[in-house]
Amino acid sequence: MDNRHQPLRQCVGCRKIRPKTELLRFVSRASAEAVFDPEGRLEGRGFYLCPVEQCFAKAYKNKRARSSYFRKREQVNELIYEVREELSNMIEKDLIRYKKTAYLKDGLCEEKTIREDDLILYRSDNPPEEKVGMHTAARAGRAKVYRLPKGCECSSPCLIVSSERPIAPRLAMNLQKYDLLSSKGLAR
Numbered sequence: 001m002d003n004r005h006q007p008l009r010q011c012v013g014c015r016k017i018r019p020k021t022e023l024l025r026f027v028s029r030a031s032a033e034a035v036f037d038p039e040g041r042l043e044g045r046g047f048y049l050c051p052v053e054q055c056f057a058k059a060y061k062n063k064r065a066r067s068s069y070f071r072k073r074e075q076v077n078e079l080i081y082e083v084r085e086e087l088s089n090m091i092e093k094d095l096i097r098y099k100k101t102a103y104l105k106d107g108l109c110e111e112k113t114i115r116e117d118d119l120i121l122y123r124s125d126n127p128p129e130e131k132v133g134m135h136t137a138a139r140a141g142r143a144k145v146y147r148l149p150k151g152c153e154c155s156s157p158c159l160i161v162s163s164e165r166p167i168a169p170r171l172a173m174n175l176q177k178y179d180l181l182s183s184k185g186l187a188r
């Protein structure tokens, strides 16, 4: 993707500047704790964090950031849990939408039809030998491989999502954020 025209924001944890779409947005409210804003639509004073636990912890350790963004001691862990749940729900909703179209396929028998930018999704309980096959297919077709959130309802252990649908970039971004937030910053 062309990064030049993307709006940039700074993470209040590590202070790095990244494209807005790669960060998680929160709104801090005077009366309550920080609220996760997955669609970027809530009004109020927003702040951004990378989707990794370390950045939540860093923001919390910084006294000034803590007093302006977090109000309760236990909030960081609660917030991480909330964000993960919300991302998982959004991913599931998008997959349900995909199920109504012909753009979602069972991945195990259709590896040859993978095209550039398609998404390969696998369940976390998928056996390793099947993962090898998926990664080979991904390399050949330049598709992206993501692990599905735990508990995500899905009949097949492996799915191929076509990039031809407008919701594909959002789905990919949410999967990436979920994966980063669930694996302590190390994707797979």
Ligand SMILES: [Zn+2]
Pocket (backbone or CB within 6 Å): 011, 012, 013, 014, 015, 016, 049, 050, 055
């Ligand atoms: Zn960060």
